[in-house]
Amino acid sequence: xxxxxxxxxxxxxxxxxxxxxxxxxxxxxxxxxxxxxxxxxxxxxxxxxxxxxxxxxxxxxxxxxxxxxxxxxxxxxxxxxxxxxxxxxxxxxxxxxxxxxxxxxxxxxxxxxxxxxxxxxxxxxxxxxxxxxxxxxxxxxxxxxxxxxxxxxxxxxxxxxxxxxxxxxxxxxxxxxxxxxxxxxxxxxxxxxxxxxxxxxxxxxxxxxxxxxxxxxxxxxxxxxxxxxxxxxxxxxxxxxxxxxxxxxxxxxxxxxxxxxxxxxxxxxxxxxxxxxxxxxxxxxxxxxxxxxxxxxxxxxxxxxxxxxxxxxxxxx
Amino acid sequence: xxxxxxxxxxxxxxxxxxxxxxxxxxxxxxxxxxxxxxxxxxxxxxxxxxxxxxxxxxxxxxxxxxxxxxxxxxxxxxxxxxxxxxxxxxxxxxxxxxxxxxxxxxxxxxxxxxxxxxxxxxxxxxxxxxxxxxxxxxxxxxxxxxxxxxxxxxxxxxxxxxxxxxxxxxxxxxxxxxxxxxxxxxxxxxxxxxxxxxxxxxxxxxxxxxxxxxxxxxxxxxxxxxxxxxxxxxxxxxxxxxxxxxxxxxxxxxxxxxxxxxxxxxxxxxxxxxxxxxxxxxxxxxxxx
Amino acid sequence: xxxxxxxxxxxxxxxxxxxxxxxxxxxxxxxxxxxxxxxxxxxxxxxxxxxxxxxxxxxxxxxxxxxxxxxxxxxxxxxxxxxxxxxxxxxxxxxxxxxxxxxxxxxxxxxxxxxxxxxxxxxxxxxxxxxxxxxxxxxxxxxxxxxxxxxxxxxxxxxxxxxxxxxxxxxxxxxxxxxxxxxxxxxxxxxxxxxxxxxxxxxxxxxxxxxxxxxxxxxxxxxxxxxxxxxxxxxxxxxxxxxxxxxxxxxxxxx
Numbered sequence: 050x051x052x053x054x055x056x057x058x059x060x061x062x063x064x065x066x067x068x069x070x071x072x073x074x075x076x077x078x079x080x081x082x083x084x085x086x087x088x089x090x091x092x093x094x095x096x097x098x099x100x101x102x103x104x105x106x107x108x109x110x111x112x113x114x115x116x117x118x119x120x121x122x123x124x125x126x127x128x129x130x131x132x133x134x135x136x137x138x139x140x141x142x143x144x145x146x147x148x149x150x151x152x153x154x155x156x157x158x159x160x161x162x163x164x165x166x167x168x169x170x171x172x173x174x175x176x177x178x179x180x181x182x183x184x185x186x187x188x189x190x191x192x193x194x195x196x197x198x199x200x201x202x203x204x205x206x207x208x209x210x211x212x213x214x215x216x217x218x219x220x221x222x223x224x225x226x227x228x229x230x231x232x233x234x235x236x237x238x239x240x241x242x243x244x245x246x247x248x249x250x251x252x253x254x255x256x257x258x259x260x261x262x263x264x265x266x267x268x269x270x271x272x273x274x275x276x277x278x279x280x281x282x283x284x285x286x287x288x289x290x291x292x293x294x295x296x297x298x299x300x301x302x303x304x305x306x307x308x309x310x311x312x313x314x315x316x317x318x319x320x321x322x323x324x325x326x327x328x329x330x331x332x333x334x335x336x337x338x339x340x341x342x343x344x345x346x347x348x349x350x351x352x353x354x355x356x357x358x359x360x361x362x363x364x365x366x
Numbered sequence: 367x368x369x370x371x372x373x374x375x376x377x378x379x380x381x382x383x384x385x386x387x388x389x390x391x392x393x394x395x396x397x398x399x400x401x402x403x404x405x406x407x408x409x410x411x412x413x414x415x416x417x418x419x420x421x422x423x424x425x426x427x428x429x430x431x432x433x434x435x436x437x438x439x440x441x442x443x444x445x446x447x448x449x450x451x452x453x454x455x456x457x458x459x460x461x462x463x464x465x466x467x468x469x470x471x472x473x474x475x476x477x478x479x480x481x482x483x484x485x486x487x488x489x490x491x492x493x494x495x496x497x498x499x500x501x502x503x504x505x506x507x508x509x510x511x512x513x514x515x516x517x518x519x520x521x522x523x524x525x526x527x528x529x530x531x532x533x534x535x536x537x538x539x540x541x542x543x544x545x546x547x548x549x550x551x552x553x554x555x556x557x558x559x560x561x562x563x564x565x566x567x568x569x570x571x572x573x574x575x576x577x578x579x580x581x582x583x584x585x586x587x588x589x590x591x592x593x594x595x596x597x598x599x600x601x602x603x604x605x606x607x608x609x610x611x612x613x614x615x616x617x618x619x620x621x622x623x624x625x626x627x628x629x630x631x632x633x634x635x636x637x638x639x640x641x642x643x644x645x646x647x648x649x650x651x652x653x654x655x
Numbered sequence: 656x657x658x659x660x661x662x663x664x665x666x667x668x669x670x671x672x673x674x675x676x677x678x679x680x681x682x683x684x685x686x687x688x689x690x691x692x693x694x695x696x697x698x699x700x701x702x703x704x705x706x707x708x709x710x711x712x713x714x715x716x717x718x719x720x721x722x723x724x725x726x727x728x729x730x731x732x733x734x735x736x737x738x739x740x741x742x743x744x745x746x747x748x749x750x751x752x753x754x755x756x757x758x759x760x761x762x763x764x765x766x767x768x769x770x771x772x773x774x775x776x777x778x779x780x781x782x783x784x785x786x787x788x789x790x791x792x793x794x795x796x797x798x799x800x801x802x803x804x805x806x807x808x809x810x811x812x813x814x815x816x817x818x819x820x821x822x823x824x825x826x827x828x829x830x831x832x833x834x835x836x837x838x839x840x841x842x843x844x845x846x847x848x849x850x851x852x853x854x855x856x857x858x859x860x861x862x863x864x865x866x867x868x869x870x871x872x873x874x875x876x877x878x879x880x881x882x883x884x885x886x887x888x889x890x891x892x893x894x895x896x897x898x899x900x901x902x903x904x905x906x907x908x909x910x
Contacts, residue, residue: 146643147639147642154601155642158593163635166639220769226764228748236743242707287467324479334465338465
């Protein structure tokens with residue numbers, strides 16, 4: 050009951066937020082929600098033990114796909130968003146195929162290199178990707194007379210997508226499929242011997258998470274109106290890693306908390322200007338060396354302590 | 367491709383392979399001991415180039431002395447990284463690797479803030495002119511890389527096989543537990559291997575300083591290649607990474623000459639993907655990644 | 656007809672012959688023991704049959720189907736499931752969740768099904784079946800505990816429970832009573848017998864504890880230096896000269 054109330058409160062909060070905060074913060078919130086989709090989809094692959102360093106590239110695949118479809122073919126938003134996600138999922142399958150023979154660190158590095166391969170295609174081909182300068186003039190969205198060029202309508206559109214994507218990812222996490230992925234991470238040999246097709250599940254996790262990263266890319270491209278290969282390079286990837294590491298991947302909520310906390314820190318640290326990456330680098334090191342489970346593990350520790358307290362202090366009803 | 371271009375490309379490939387080898391050997395060495403995977407290795411390379419920029423271009427030190435001093439300076443960075451990043455994350459390769467991405471950020475910011483982010487720092491060429499090899503012109507500046515690599519890799523081989531401390535390092539790479547039972551101080555060895563690893567990256571960067579664009583972000587381009595080399599060679603295999611370095615040197619040079627640099631990088635990545643599918647242990651590696 | 660037919664099975668690692676020309680047939684409904692001195696190649700034999708290793712030579716047929724070159728998950732899908740010598744479980748799952756993961760082969764969940772809750776009925780059935788198995792192993796009171804918090808004996812029992820949840824036709828147990836105290840051993844022996852008698856599964860086990868093997872098994876195969884040394888009823892094995900010789904110094908053969 051408490052849980053539903055909390056969820057309702059968060060939803061209401063998000064719904065009335067644009068009325069309360071200024072336009073600048075509405076733009077920040079749009080980015081924030083897109084990043085939530087990105088980080089949450091990233092967690093899906095990490096649950097089976099595969100940390101991918103190519104995840105932002107799949108956001109790029111969605112962004113480029115939508116840019117091409119909207120700009121050159123004049124596709125409507127519903128078409129670009131679906132095809133953007135699908136394109137990411139399909140390219141994700143192609144990328145993960147050679148990686149299935151690797152594990153852990155090899156997977157990490159291999160995904161990094163193959164992600165670079167995809168990204169370099171955009172750098173290499175001026176037609177149609179615009180080369181290193183990328184693509185500009187991506188049309189904004191128009192749906193039944195609402196102009197989504199304005200920040201507030203776009204905010205609600207992104208909110209809708211964020212709720213849908215997170216809900217689906219949450220369902221997957223709790224489902225048998227989500228459990229199978231965690232089982233693969235915990236004991237691959239045992240998983241195999243009880244009939245789990247490990248390669249198939251890893252490929253599926255990769256592809257599905259690429260799909261959602263693609264959706265995030267679609268939403269990003271329509272908002273920015275211009276994209277270039279640098280948006281999706283290893284630097285961006287390291288920021289995604291920082292969010293996820295700070296939040297922790299132990300639970301569904303970890304990466305979401307990570308994005309929220311680190312975007313707040315980023316805003317607060319604006320006066321540091323060019324010194325900011327140093328702060329982020331430092332935070333990354335501190336978390337990995339001192340709190341490898343992230344904020345999420347800290348919270349579950351606190352919760353455990355509280356539980357013990359109540360268990361000791363009160364009788365069971 | 368005409369004959370002079372061909373010879374030119376061959377010599378370029380060998381020299382590029384030498385640089386890759388110097389960088390990748392350090393990476394493989396550190397990975398071999400306690401699985402330290404250094405994401406900041408490219409920034410160590412960058413730091414080496416800045417040592418030459420500061421000591422030689424700004425400070426007026428002779429070029430060879432500046433290159434040599436890159437070794438201890440960057441080795442020190444390696445030791446610090448080992449102490450504050452790899453040691454606390456020991457046993458978790460990914461954590462160490464991601465944490466060194468933080469180190470990379472920190473080094474980029476510091477170098478950028480001290481010496482400027484914008485335009486590249488120019489390092490004047492200390493050795494003008496070019497040697498004529500079978501009708502091709504190879505600048506002296508590039509040519510000195512070859513003997514430097516030979517000396518460094520040879521020195522490393524001598525150290526690992528003939529010096530007691532080096533043998534201890536190899537013992538550690540083979541079996542940490544057995545090594546520590548023999549009384550080898552593991553922390554000392556991991557620090558040492560990061561020092562050597564850093565020193566190698568530093569010298570490679572120093573040698574490339576007059577050739578490459580010296581910027582705080584120059585590590586990006588080398589780190590992708592270095593990791594491809596190490597994966598192709600077989601993680602933790604020094605011999606494998608040397609072999610793979612020259613293969614990549616040839617792929618990059620020839621594809622660049624025939625087509626362009628972007629395609630060359632893509633070819634390198636594609637080559638790695640093929641190796642991963644066909645032989646996941648890498649060319650000379652034993653451990654499957 | 657034999658449910659498991661192994662012919663001329665060999666497995667070598669480099670120059671080392673871990674299994675050499677092994678022949679073995681297990682009848683449906685049998686409890687078969689595989690014994691042998693340490694390093695005789697018993698675990699390798701299990702690993703090859705379950706698909707963890709590829710055989711270097713020879714064939715393995717399960718219920719007439721050639722399985723020698725299949726992957727472990729395919730072999731499990733055909734009904735051959737093994738446990739491990741080590742404690743192999745999913746430490747962050749509860750006991751019931753562990754067993755329920757073992758129901759993987761009986762779940763028909765698609766991704767869309769997962770999102771829209773379409774496999775609900777099937778999952779209720781799976782959970783019910785998992786509860787029965789937990790109950791069967793006498794672990795009902797522990798079903799909501801994390802597997803990592805269980806004492807050793809119960810963790811070993813959970814290993815068996817996970818394998819049982821797949822409803823195999825041939826269950827292969829790798830040292831099921833290793834490290835257990837006498838009470839736990841007796842309980843596990845009783846359970847293994849029930850698995851055959853009540854669930855109708857064929858059981859093949861590798862075990863060091865001679866008393867358990869002699870008590871439990873219908874037939875015993877002895878492996879030494881990777882080769883089959885002897886095969887027969889427990890009393891025949893007990894009396895076999897070669898076997899006694901191979902075990903010379905290990906008095907527990909007659910215990």
